[in-house]
Amino acid sequence: MSNSFVLVINSGSSSLKFAIIDSVTGDAMVSGLGECFGTPQASMSWKFEGNKTEEAVNTSENHHQYAISRLVDLVEQWGYNDKLVAVGHRIVHGGEKFTSTVRIDQSVLAEIENLADLAPLHNPAGATGIRAAITAFPVLPQFAVFDTAFHQTMPKKAFTGGIAKELYTEYGIRRYGFHGTSHYYVSREAAKMLSKDVNECSFISVHLGNGASVCAINNGNSVDTSMGFTPLAGLMMGTRSGDLDPGIIEFLMKKGWSQEQVFETLNKKSGFLGVSGLTSDARGILEAMENGHEGAKLAFEVFTYRVAKFIGSYLIPLDHLDAIIFTGGIGENSLPIRSEILSNLKLLGFIEDKTANADARFGASGTIATSELLNAVAMVIPTNEEFVIAQQSVELL
Structure with missing residues (x-):
């Protein structure tokens, strides 16, 4: 694959982090942050080729939607319009449904929204980011990477709470764990360091x-x-x-x-x-x-x-x-x-x-x-x- 650049989006309830990552080297070609969404202080900032730029987000439009449409302009301005091969989304909660990274389609998006009860601040924001990115980059394949997926290998004795089993069977109450992508990454790097x-x-x-x-x-x-x-x-x-x-x-x-x-x-x-x-x-x-x-x-x-x-x-x-x-x-x-x-x-x-x-x-x-x-x-x-x-x-x- 000649191009290996992925636009990575991490959509929070009032923020949107983004980066263009070289999937071979791990280098961030661009990194940026939209923050204070939903308030008059909403802003976007990014770093490209060592230079940092910041601008206010003054719009009556949905701030997440605006930030991603602004990203479309910036991607073209930075010269990555034809170099991106995918959009990757960080999604906080995959419940028991998602045990690994998945390509996003309408059923995956619906399931992410169904899991909003487990992550009410994060999953709806993640779904908003996905919808906006699909509109902005309709040709690019989109993928969801879940914070909880790495921990789905926990045995039952580790994830089961000492509670009535109906709370698990009816409501999914159990240990899920988070920071999965971080724990996954550093464990692989540690193994390399130890040969x-x-x-x-x-x-x-x-x-x-x-x-x-x-x-x-x-x-x-x-x-x-x-x-x-x-x-x-x-x-x-x-x-x-x-x-x-x-x-x-x-x-x-x-x-x-x-x-x-x-x-x-x-x-x-x-x-x-x-x-x-x-x-x-x-x-x-x-x-x-x-x-x-x-x-x-x-x-x-x-x-x-x-x-x-x-x-x-x-x-x-x-x-x-x-x-x-x-x-x-x-x-x-x-x-x-x-x-x-x-x-x-x-x-x-x-x-x-x-x-x-x-x-x-x-x-x-x-x-x-x-x-x-x-x-x-x-x-x-x-x-x-x-x-x-x-x-x-x-x-x-």
Whole structure:
């Protein structure tokens, strides 16, 4: 195939990320973001050949529709009009229906919309992005890559909740997991770095960003993951609480809290922001901690302790451990957070290489710790979810 460029679209409820990816090298030829859709502050920005451009989106038209129609003009302006071979869409929830990337047709689109109950903020936005892209690029094949697909190899004992089975059979309530494309990508890259077949490798993949999750990968397959029925479960995150006693929800509602107040707090006012009382950003937490802010220090300790606890528990489903992989914005860049997590894993024998840990930041990968006890390493690998979407789209062509 002479051309290997894929337009990758990630449509959120009030945003639209896009990139033109070389599906062979993984390089982003163009990357951009539309944000604050539905508000007067709506804007689009993009980076092409090292130059960044930003413009306001002032239109009464649907902002997602406008952004993609604007993309059509830009694609032509950038000279990629005849070079694109496909459009790949990141879709958050595939339920149990979608276990791998699929080519989009009307039945697939309808199923994505049917799964809106499981991801009410994300799947309708993803469907909007697909419809707009089909209108804008009617000749190009379109593909859906699902966040949940990689985790469909989890055994029943890992995805089944300790609840009445009718809740699963009637409503599909189970552990689904997210960040699948990220965990998939870094596990394949880690196998290459170790010069091993990924199907013989076992990893604990730690994706730390504003959203965060841990995944146990045995012989190349996801066998457990920390996010659950929704992305609210598992680790404490930027604004999400992570795991908590469900009895707290009943307690707060008896105190007069509405359902909306409870879940607004758990999703948007908890995590780093809630515990610190200051910020949801890990960089702000570290800066405030250095200045003696007690709330920031506690947020740092809670976060790193919980990550280490999950890592320790995820040895259980593995045959052996080849590596712990740190990725995501925090996992790739935050030296103090990685160091603290590793220090919490001392019983597993991990000894940090402080120089290597300092070097493996800002786009650089590398091994940052070793455990003779487990014959394993800890490594940093920058994730590239767009590359996975582009690759899998081209593979299906």
